[in-house]
Structures are given as C-alpha cells and as structure tokens.
Amino acid sequence: MTRSAPYQPLLLRILHSCSGILAITAIITGFLVYNTFDKRFGKIPIPKINPIQDIHGTAGLFFLLLLPALVIYSFHIGQRRLLQADSLQQLSQFNRPIWWVSLQRLANTLMLIASVLAVVSGRMMKEEWLPLGELNHIWYSFHLIAWLLMVFCLAIHLLMSAKVGGVPLLLSIISWKFRPEDSPKNWFSSLRSWWVNFPSNVKGEVGQVIANNLVLGIVEVFVLVGIVAAFLLPLFFAGGE
Ligand code: HEM
C-alpha cells in the first residue's frame, strides 16, 4: 500500500519554522550564557562570549513575540494535532499505533507548555544577575528548569514525530512546496469570512471545547494567561526576585 506524502498547511510551516529556529537558538545561546557565567553543573571548554546575554535576550524576545501566533494556530486550526479528549485513555493501549499518535500529540502540547514556562521565567530575569555572580535568584532557577524541560520536550517531540510519520513527516514541516488552494492569496478571504461570523464562531468553539476537549481548553487558557503574564509581569516587578 502506498501512502501519500504528509502535507503541512503553509501557515503552520511558516510559523513553526520561525518559532523552531528561534527556540533552538534560545536553547543554544541560553546554554552559552550558563557556560559563561554559571558552570555549576558542568561546562564545556569554549571561549567566553561576552555579548551572549544580549544575543540570547534578542532570540528569546523574538520567540516570545511569535509564540501567540503559533499558539492560536495550534489550538484552533491545528487542534487535531494536540491532546485529544480520548488521548489520555488511549495512552493505556501500550505500543499500539494509537498509543504513539497520542504520545506525539501530548509531546506537541508539551512543547507549548514548556515554551510558556521558558518565556515567563526569562522575562523575569535581570541582565545584571549572572555577571555579578548572583546565581540564587528564584527566577533564574525556574529559567534553568525551563531550559531542561524545553530540551527534554523537543527530544520527545522529534522522536515521536519520527516514530509516527518517519522522515517524510519531518521533511514535510520544512518543505517549501504548497498546494494552490493553500496559497497566501486565499488567507485574507478565509480570515474575512471567519470574521463576519465572529461571535457565532467563538460561541460555537467555546461550546465545542467544553463538550469535547475540556483538558485542551484548560491547557489553552494556561498557555494564553502565561503569554500575557510574560508580556506584563516585568512591568510590575521591575526589581526581580
Ligand atoms: C541554560 C539556559 C538559559 C539561560 C542560562 C538563560 C539566561 C537568560 C538571561 C540571563 C536572560 C536575561 C537577558 C536579558 O534580559 O537581556 C534571559 C532572558 C530570556 N530568555 Fe533565557 N536562558 C536560558 C534558556 C532559555 C530558553 C530555552 C528560552 C526560550 C525558548 C529562553 C527565553 C528567554 C526570554 C524570552 C528572555 C527575555 C528576553 C527579554 O525580555 O528581552 N531562555 N535568559
């Protein structure tokens, strides 16, 4: 039996590629910040890079700016690929194909949760702390844990995508080819028709979430509140902890 090649919507590919590159840059430059100023849990012998905090802060900030778009896409247009109402129950069907698919959807969802923890704790960090040797701030501990979580979740995300769809699925998220009906020319008209029915669309969606997938609804609220907090909290707690 031949399987047709997996296809990813163009909008997802654009959002996902930009966020993915920024997240990986933040993970690497974050490690280099640690390797320059902290080194408590081990180090790799490479030269110190003094402006590394600025480079990392910039990558992190751009990642945060893009995150709301990826999140809104994933929870609405791409909802099918996140945690489903029956995913947790399917996780008991060990080693069956559906078990791997559920695990992959769980991994996709965890990527968004880990991202929120990283951006909130990152926003609460102060540039002055690490060069002064102040390594015991609570937000710094959270930020280090968030790094571990990002690395762990990314590994599971990649492994599960590879397990479920193999190399063709991994390549499909970075391919440049798109179908004519998926052209950016059509985005505006679909956005307009969605907007025309805005109130009933939202009511319908909220109803559907409550009826079908309450867990995902709760995760979405958590993620959205987290992103708003990442933008606003630093304005209220300028001193940091
Ligand atoms: C070992 C890992 C990491 C270390 C040591 C680290 C360190 C830091 C430091 C020192 C800052 C403050 C820099 C500044 O304000 O200019 C910061 C900010 C930030 N970090 Fe990290 N980070 C790490 C991993 C990550 C990861 C994995 C992400 C996200 C994917 C991330 C996202 C951010 C964000 C969003 C900011 C705020 C930037 C801003 O408001 O300008 N960090 N990080």
Ligand code: HEM
């Ligand atoms: C090397 C990096 C990455 C690769 C190769 C990759 C691969 C993939 C693939 C193949 C899919 C599609 C799954 C499917 O069609 O069933 C996917 C979906 C997804 N990825 Fe990634 N990923 C990467 C990094 C990331 C990062 C850093 C994040 C989070 C910031 C992320 C978040 C997501 C989310 C939320 C989805 C589901 C989207 C939806 O709901 O439609 N990925 N990824």
